[in-house]
Amino acid sequence: MDIPFTVKLRDDTNLYNAKVGIWLFLGSEVMLFGALFSSYILLRVGAPAGTWPHGLLNVPIGAFNTIVLIVSSVTVVMSWASLKLGNPGKFRFYQAITLLCALSFLTIKSFEYRDKFTHYEIWKTDGTRMTGHIEGSPYFWSTRTLKDKKLDQVVFHPDPHHYAEPVQRHEAGGGAEHEGHAAISVPASEIARLSAFVPAHSTYFAIYFTLTALHGLHVFGGALVIGYLWGPGAKLWKTDPERFTNRIEISGLFWHFVDLVWIFLFPVLYLL
Amino acid sequence: MNDPQHVAKHVKTYLVVFGALILGTILTVAVYFKHFESVALAIAIALIIATVKASLVAGFFMHLVSERKTIYVIMAFTAFFFVGLMALTIWAMNDSPAMSGSTQRAPHPVAAPAHHVP
Numbered sequence: 489m490d491i492p493f494t495v496k497l498r499d500d501t502n503l504y505n506a507k508v509g510i511w512l513f514l515g516s517e518v519m520l521f522g523a524l525f526s527s528y529i530l531l532r533v534g535a536p537a538g539t540w541p542h543g544l545l546n547v548p549i550g551a552f553n554t555i556v557l558i559v560s561s562v563t564v565v566m567s568w569a570s571l572k573l574g575n576p577g578k579f580r581f582y583q584a585i586t587l588l589c590a591l592s593f594l595t596i597k598s599f600e601y602r603d604k605f606t607h608y609e610i611w612k613t614d615g616t617r618m619t620g621h622i623e624g625s626p627y628f629w630s631t632r633t634l635k636d637k638k639l640d641q642v643v644f645h646p647d648p649h650h651y652a653e654p655v656q657r658h659e660a661g662g663g664a665e666h667e668g669h670a671a672i673s674v675p676a677s678e679i680a681r682l683s684a685f686v687p688a689h690s691t692y693f694a695i696y697f698t699l700t701a702l703h704g705l706h707v708f709g710g711a712l713v714i715g716y717l718w719g720p721g722a723k724l725w726k727t728d729p730e731r732f733t734n735r736i737e738i739s740g741l742f743w744h745f746v747d748l749v750w751i752f753l754f755p756v757l758y759l760l
Numbered sequence: 761m762n763d764p765q766h767v768a769k770h771v772k773t774y775l776v777v778f779g780a781l782i783l784g785t786i787l788t789v790a791v792y793f794k795h796f797e798s799v800a801l802a803i804a805i806a807l808i809i810a811t812v813k814a815s816l817v818a819g820f821f822m823h824l825v826s827e828r829k830t831i832y833v834i835m836a837f838t839a840f841f842f843v844g845l846m847a848l849t850i851w852a853m854n855d856s857p858a859m860s861g862s863t864q865r866a867p868h869p870v871a872a873p874a875h876h877v878p
Contacts, residue, residue, distance in 0.1 A: 515838040755806040
């Protein structure tokens with residue numbers, strides 16, 4: 489049995505069914521990300537003055553990832569146009585670039601995550617705080633780790649600035665966090681709390697990881713679909729080129745949405 | 761949008777939009793490094809640029825500038841509820857007097873600055 493309206497347009501909507509379906513889905517996606525953006529705004533404006541971190545994310549890397557996604561959006565639409573013009577070779581070329589862009593985006597993001605998982609904040613018992621790196625760059629240490637490992641001190645490379653201090657933006661955004669001071673020893677007895685920059689660290693990192701991980705999952709899912717249509721799914725071009733072109737249009741619409749979300753995520757998380 | 765001539769014409773548009781999106785990204789970063797005194801102004805500029813970029817993607821790459829009525833109806837419902845979601849954040853500002861003025865960065869952190877143990 490053939491699935492109706494995969495190519496032929498319906499009389500009532502003047503569209504093939506998948507197109508109505510993807511737009512309905514994208515509508516629900518707008519509400520999903522909208523709810524999270526709304527939460528972000530509430531958390532941001534509700535945060536006590538001076539507590540919201542600034543300059544902890546690398547702006548040049550974020551900007552580069554933005555350009556990577558924009559390039560992928562263009563190659564997606566160009567691959568669809570290539571099919572419309574009857575050129576499957578160019579389609580494969582453009583979609584290969586799209587897949588490379590998706591891979592690059594996720595790789596860069598994973599390095600950014602890794603950087604956060606090895607970056608720490610120490611709340612001392614005297615009320616002072618400092619950020620930096622623990623000797624050996626261990627992952628996911630917390631206050632409990634000190635007890636579990638029975639450590640009596642931590643060798644720490646503090647950052648030049650704490651994120652709550654008023655520093656020049658260009659200093660903070662360009663990766664100044666790595667220009668740490670010389671190593672110091674912090675006695676475990678003086679550490680009230682120790683946390684890596686993980687969701688449990690603060691509201692900021694909780695919403696940062698929620699938004700970027702959800703977006704990353706969308707990039708991964710979109711890349712899987714595009715990869716399938718680029719590889720084994722491309723057989724359909726030989727038997728039903730119009731239907732295949734429609735599939736590319738649908739996957740492209742999803743990909744553009746993923747790009748669109750990042751266009752807002754970048755300034756909101758990295759710059760504001 | 762189905763005939764090859766029409767599509768070929770659109771390819772040029774895609775490339776122009778691509779250029780505009782790259783330019784918008786560079787502009788966003790430039791505004792960040794410019795370091796405006798007013799945080800509200802910096803936020804407004806960044807969000808306006810993001811909105812223009814998003815409109816270009818939705819309008820030309822997703823072909824919303826020339827879609828069918830059904831798609832517009834779906835998007836109209838989405839836009840209505842999305843605006844409602846965002847409006848909630850504005851209404852919520854009245855819940856607490858402290859929230860209305862907290863978007864300005866404090867000159868000094870609440871906590872003491874980092875203290876390095878010698």
